[in-house]
Amino acid sequence: MRRKYSNCKPIGGGTSSAASKKTINVGLTNTPANLDPLDFVDNATTWITQILYLPLMDLDEDGTYKPQLADSVETTDNKVYTVHLNEDAKWTDGQPVTADDVVFTTNLVCNPKTNSNLSSYINLIDGTDKTGKSTGDTVSGVKRIDDHTVQFTLKSKAGMDVFKDSVCKNIKTVPQHVFKDVDPATVLTSKQVQDAAVTDGAFQLVSFQKSQYVQLAANKDYFRGTPKVDELNFKIMQGSNITAELQSGEIDMNWPGIGNVPVEDYDKVKAMDNLTIIPGVPWTIQYLFINNKTFTDKKVRQAISMAIDRKSINDNLCKGEGELIQLPFASDYKFLNQDVSTPVFDLAKAKQLLAESGFDTGKTIRFNVPTGNTTRESVANVVQSNLTALGLNVQIQKYDFPTIMSKAAQPGLRPDDCRQLHDPDQPHQLAAVPV
Numbered sequence: 001m002r003r004k005y006s007n008c009k010p011i012g013g014g015t016s017s018a019a020s021k022k023t024i025n026v027g028l029t030n031t032p033a034n035l036d037p038l039d040f041v042d043n044a045t046t047w048i049t050q051i052l053y054l055p056l057m058d059l060d061e062d063g064t065y066k067p068q069l070a071d072s073v074e075t076t077d078n079k080v081y082t083v084h085l086n087e088d089a090k091w092t093d094g095q096p097v098t099a100d101d102v103v104f105t106t107n108l109v110c111n112p113k114t115n116s117n118l119s120s121y122i123n124l125i126d127g128t129d130k131t132g133k134s135t136g137d138t139v140s141g142v143k144r145i146d147d148h149t150v151q152f153t154l155k156s157k158a159g160m161d162v163f164k165d166s167v168c169k170n171i172k173t174v175p176q177h178v179f180k181d182v183d184p185a186t187v188l189t190s191k192q193v194q195d196a197a198v199t200d201g202a203f204q205l206v207s208f209q210k211s212q213y214v215q216l217a218a219n220k221d222y223f224r225g226t227p228k229v230d231e232l233n234f235k236i237m238q239g240s241n242i243t244a245e246l247q248s249g250e251i252d253m254n255w256p257g258i259g260n261v262p263v264e265d266y267d268k269v270k271a272m273d274n275l276t277i278i279p280g281v282p283w284t285i286q287y288l289f290i291n292n293k294t295f296t297d298k299k300v301r302q303a304i305s306m307a308i309d310r311k312s313i314n315d316n317l318c319k320g321e322g323e324l325i326q327l328p329f330a331s332d333y334k335f336l337n338q339d340v341s342t343p344v345f346d347l348a349k350a351k352q353l354l355a356e357s358g359f360d361t362g363k364t365i366r367f368n369v370p371t372g373n374t375t376r377e378s379v380a381n382v383v384q385s386n387l388t389a390l391g392l393n394v395q396i397q398k399y400d401f402p403t404i405m406s407k408a409a410q411p412g413l414r415p416d417d418c419r420q421l422h423d424p425d426q427p428h429q430l431a432a433v434p435v
Helices: 043-052 099-110 117-122 160-170 191-195 239-248 263-270 298-307 310-316 347-357 374-390 401-408
Strands: 006-010 015-018 021-028 057-059 065-067 070-075 080-085 142-146 149-153 203-209 213-218 231-236 275-279 284-290 364-370 393-399 429-434
Touching: 021 239, 043 203, 043 213, 043 231, 057 160, 065 070, 065 160, 070 160, 080 099, 080 160, 099 117, 099 142, 099 149, 117 160, 239 263, 239 374, 263 275, 263 374, 284 298, 284 374, 298 347, 298 374, 310 374, 347 374, 364 374, 364 401, 374 393, 393 401
Parallel strands: 021 231, 364 393, 364 429
Antiparallel strands: 006 275, 015 021, 057 065, 070 080, 080 149, 142 149, 203 213, 213 231, 284 429
């Protein structure tokens, strides 16, 4: 199921703690697990690190890729891509950002010793295996042409949009002169990652307290121009507090997807005269991941899907603001296969499939649910009730988002991959995870 969000911001722009200081406070419900640009951990981490460490290119709100660290990308055969870096780009310690940094970062992410799932997003580069890990000492498909030019060679031809969506969006370059002596096996937990002291984005880190806040300050020497805002702060809180702090002015806006206004508060927020409400098309996707290593019979998985009353969830918990989907794409996605039907709620058929499977309904099924998003937690309660009606023994376990992701993580498994989730201490497991 996919639902709309409300992006709220104060009329007239950001707040100021002093007349000469412009500050924007943003409400989040999902805490970043860390500030690691070399791995895909969760959306909060991914998006905040993109503010600190620039990707080569990134999607703008109009759905096209715009320059970030790179000014342009070109190819003549859709296999060899040449990336031209901005020649004025520099790190916050004053050193220039060069092609050597990009090549170094690519090799670090793809190093088999680096426990990064991000490599699977760039596995189309020649010299990597299917998980994106290097098959040699270094990745043969990336090389420096000159100080500001990098060449990527792919395993096979891929269109420009595919290259930008995989390589350009996901490689967030780190400074070679800072990271070069860090052991790849421990880089993800290194001081260099935790401190984020040398970055190249529009803002730089001031302080990060997990589950509390991330404080950023403008990079006055940012090569694309000094930001118009002096401070950018992310406050982590329960969904219900998003509404309260929007009303009090303690936060200036929420971040859709990882800081949603609870559905039950929509009318209250819409009535606040200090906010501008920007409605959007359905965007946040709620996934139910199933551990295929233990739920091996597809009839059991089909029964679980068929027993969940999505329409009731949308009508009652989401006020009809969502839409029912079978694939993780909204109905307006231009590449969506329109022949794929939406899920059907049929409890009788679900019970039949479960009986045919011979599944032991006496076993406890642990349903892992992230905290913070109150609507998601309410949906989990309905799913538990639906599956109880099916005849399954489902117990909800709630964790913060980083804990949920750590339970899902495996080498070579992308965090948004719903094929396998396995915790040996919890052999029958479901996980409700938004991506």
